[in-house]
Amino acid sequence: MGYEPNPNALQELLASPQAQAFVKEAAEAAAEAIKAAMPVTTGYNVGNVGVSDGGEGGKAGATITTGSSEWHWVEYGTAYNPAYAPFRTGVESVGIKFEDTGGG
Secondary structure (H helix, E strand, C coil), rough: CCCCCCHHHHHHHHHCCCHHHHHHHHHHHHHHHHHHHHHCCHHHHCCEEEEEECCCCCCCEEEEEEEEHHHHHHCCCCCCCCCCHHHHHHHHCCCCCCCCCCCC
């Protein structure tokens, strides 16, 4: 009797409820780190950071969202304000790769 690897093992693992829970917990930690790194004037930008569930193709996934149309000013800076980069630093602080999809 020999070892027979499961050819679907990775897909099954990524589709498991445990994987989704892990990913959501990491995304929520990143969202809290983003909020902590964001400069607060009115609280508008901080209050618009959230997490939504769901990956592609049945895989575990989560998306950190912002309802602010001004998030990129805080992230990348302007001619009048420095780049604070709360999304990049917040996400990377919990070990997640930052990917700006341009969706805002």
